[in-house]
Amino acid sequence: MSLWLAYPVITLLAILQTSLVPQVSLGAARPQLVMTWIVCWAVVRGRGEAMSWAIFGGLLLDLLSQMPPGAHLLAMVAVTFLADLGHRVMQGSTALFALAAIFAASLAYGTILLVVLEVTGHSVQLADTVILNLLPGAVFNLAVLVPIFLVQRVLDQRFPVSVLPEW
Numbered sequence: 001m002s003l004w005l006a007y008p009v010i011t012l013l014a015i016l017q018t019s020l021v022p023q024v025s026l027g028a029a030r031p032q033l034v035m036t037w038i039v040c041w042a043v044v045r046g047r048g049e050a051m052s053w054a055i056f057g058g059l060l061l062d063l064l065s066q067m068p069p070g071a072h073l074l075a076m077v078a079v080t081f082l083a084d085l086g087h088r089v090m091q092g093s094t095a096l097f098a099l100a101a102i103f104a105a106s107l108a109y110g111t112i113l114l115v116v117l118e119v120t121g122h123s124v125q126l127a128d129t130v131i132l133n134l135l136p137g138a139v140f141n142l143a144v145l146v147p148i149f150l151v152q153r154v155l156d157q158r159f160p161v162s163v164l165p166e167w
Helices: 003-019 033-044 049-064 071-090 095-119 126-158
Strands: none
Touching: 003 033, 003 049, 033 049, 033 071, 033 095, 033 126, 049 071, 071 095, 095 126
């Protein structure tokens, strides 16, 4: 997909995630729309295409959230790198791999944010946060993944990449 199309989509998802999603959350659990979109694209397409999206999405979420600066950027780049690495190991994408990747990425993303909060001096109740936020949030992301995965598979077929040699 063209970068010119990707950036407005990520911007829209970031605005929805910071404004609308808190209103429709279940308890403290909220879906991470931007992370789900970017990690799903890394799973569907691979080839490192999602990394520039991760940088943009992480910076945008850092601007729109109350987290310490760079927290979302660090978490987004880390989980996107791991998803892209998983795509290379699996040599392609399947719905089952997308489900596993999003669940693992959700937990890793939340854990990185918790570590950043702890390192920057914020008090975090680890057990409560994992049980009440991270695990239900990961399940929430799985529900959000289904339409995102279907849309991205169509986009992958609609905007094919030229075959470049991997060095």
